[in-house]
Amino acid sequence: MKDIILLSVVIASIIFNNISSQVPYEDEKVLNSTNNDESKKVKRSDSEWRRMLSSAEYHILREKGTERAFTGEYDGHFENGMYLCAGCGNKIFDSETKYRSGCGWPAFYEALPESVEEHEDNSFGMRRIEITCSKCDGHLGHVFNDGPQPTGLRYCINSVSMDFKPDEEDE
Numbered sequence: 001m002k003d004i005i006l007l008s009v010v011i012a013s014i015i016f017n018n019i020s021s022q023v024p025y026e027d028e029k030v031l032n033s034t035n036n037d038e039s040k041k042v043k044r045s046d047s048e049w050r051r052m053l054s055s056a057e058y059h060i061l062r063e064k065g066t067e068r069a070f071t072g073e074y075d076g077h078f079e080n081g082m083y084l085c086a087g088c089g090n091k092i093f094d095s096e097t098k099y100r101s102g103c104g105w106p107a108f109y110e111a112l113p114e115s116v117e118e119h120e121d122n123s124f125g126m127r128r129i130e131i132t133c134s135k136c137d138g139h140l141g142h143v144f145n146d147g148p149q150p151t152g153l154r155y156c157i158n159s160v161s162m163d164f165k166p167d168e169e170d171e
């Protein structure tokens with residue numbers, strides 16, 4: 001009996017050491033390479049989101065709403081900086097990839113690596129690809145394949161879903 005207890009203490013300490021002191025570098029790389037890693041997501045209850053977000057932000061980010069065309073704060077906005085998710089601050093678009101699409105919403109030809117996730121959206125009788133924030137799952141907009149080179153993509157994003165951070169504020 002004593003031996004069994006001793007053995008389990010030894011096993012437990014080996015496991016604990018492996019977890020606490022040496023998270024293998026390889027594993028860390030694997031974790032960072034996937035944007036579907038649930039443990040890195042920002043999880044909040046519905047009532048927390050309601051408290052944190054304005055009613056317009058809540059409607060678009062959490063209820064997949066869409067702001068009216070040509071009304072968004074960032075539609076005709078072309079300063080240099082970063083666009084962040086309004087729900088969690090995740091960096092999603094660089095102003096360098098923003099262009100004048102004329103579609104009525106801010107448009108980008110590329111998202112920052114692993115910042116967004118794509119989902120099939122067949123609502124309203126259309127086949128579209130919905131874009132959500134990879135960190136908080138907030139609804140951002142849709143992506144279409146009628147954008148300019150080099151990607152040919154048009155990320156059509158609600159202004160309300162984003163905050164803008166000008167380049168000067170970078171430390």
Ligand SMILES: [Zn+2]
Pocket residue numbers: 085086087088089090133134135136137138
């Ligand atoms: Zn987010």
